[in-house]
Amino acid sequence: MMKRLGPILAAMLLIAAAMPAPAEGMKVISFSPALTELIWVLGAGGLQIARSNACDYPAAATALPTAGKFAKPELETVLAMKPDLVVANDLINPGVARILRQNGIRVELRQCRDFDDYLWWVGTLGELLDRRFEAAAEVRRIQEFRAQIARQPRLPGKALWVIWDSPLMVAGSGSFPEMVLRQAGMDNIAADVGQEYFKCSYDWVLKNPPDVIIWSAPGKPDPGHRFWGQLEAVRCDRVVAGLDSDLIQRPGPRLTQGIAELRRKIMEVRERAVEKSEKQEVQK
Structure with a gap:
């Protein structure tokens, strides 16, 4: 140390x-x-x-x-x-x-x-x-x-961080949300995009489907939406929403709290999705 x-x-x-x-x-x-x-x-x-x-x-x-x-x-x-x-x-x-x-x-x-x-x-x-x-x-x-x-294991898969949904704006390479996501243990699916924040097309997301979605826009993506419903992450509710923006988007003393909370939420939505899938298999 x-x-x-x-x-x-x-x-x-x-x-x-x-x-x-x-x-x-x-x-x-x-x-x-x-x-x-x-x-x-x-x-x-x-x-x-x-x-x-x-x-x-x-x-x-x-x-x-x-x-x-x-x-x-x-x-x-x-x-x-x-x-x-x-x-x-x-x-x-x-x-x-x-x-x-x-x-x-x-x-x-x-x-x-x-x-x-x-x-x-x-x-x-x-x-x-x-x-x-x-x-x-x-x-x-x-x-x-x-x-x-640094001692914690990396979380599997990649996440899409949605800043705003209309028009669709996501966090790209070098952005503050990407740093937060990386510290929480997960990779950004838009890390190869050479912009910190960019307006994203639906086609791009469909070609690069995320395992988890971090949702900073109001509400949550609707599984019944003609676009969002095509994403497995939305259909399986692997969406982290409702996070305190002051904790995860403000680079101050409480950022450590925000990163820990984000990691916990990502793990929660993944575990919940697995449990839901297992129940559906049992019911078949």
């Missing part, structure tokens, strides 16, 4: 060497729900003075005023609040970051596509917010989780 932790902790020390010591009473604004969650996990919620309208967890964070939408700060509002630090995974208008920096506000931007990106944020915020001990504990928790899932 210490060998695995070594590179991460070493990276945190390098980050520390490049950063100034945090000022007393630092004021932080987050425009990322995942980063807001991390700030509070690190015990620095008292330093956050505002949030985006998408930052809805933990409950205590919702008492903070909003200073814009997800990845879209309201510039005048932010400047009036005079924060020391603004964090986000990305900004819709990159020019906003330039203006904030010109006004002496530190801006940290980085996408969070996998656990390595998340651990970068843990180390960065741990240093900037003077929460090094809490950050080290979070690093250990993530590394222990990764070691645990």
Whole structure:
């Protein structure tokens, strides 16, 4: 375990060497729900003075005023609040970051596509917010989780992750859902498609029938539908639906919970389908 932790902790020390010591009473604004969650996990919620309208967890964070939408700060509002630090995974208008920096506000931007990106944020915020001990504990928790899932057997077959059903949009290669699916132990049937998200034709799905469907759209696919009813995964109810999107599509501290839940649900629908098939055989 210490060998695995070594590179991460070493990276945190390098980050520390490049950063100034945090000022007393630092004021932080987050425009990322995942980063807001991390700030509070690190015990620095008292330093956050505002949030985006998408930052809805933990409950205590919702008492903070909003200073814009997800990845879209309201510039005048932010400047009036005079924060020391603004964090986000990305900004819709990159020019906003330039203006904030010109006004002496530190801006940290980085996408969070996998656990390595998340651990970068843990180390960065741990240093900037003077929460090094809490950050080290979070690093250990993530590394222990990764070691645990690495020991688990891979789940057989391949899954199709449906983001939306009309038009049909699925998760492809390099997407965040694909990473989550892979961590849960199953391969993405659209892994060879060179797009993170793509509009998918019915013909493509029929030519590449999945063993399991992860359904992020509302409801569930109807077995009586002229298309969905052609898929064995739908007819046999090997469909995982109703997952908490905040757990499986938000790259924050609770992602470990979401991955574990997804794996459990996949195993459940597969087992249920086998039991149903066995009962039907007995009744014949």
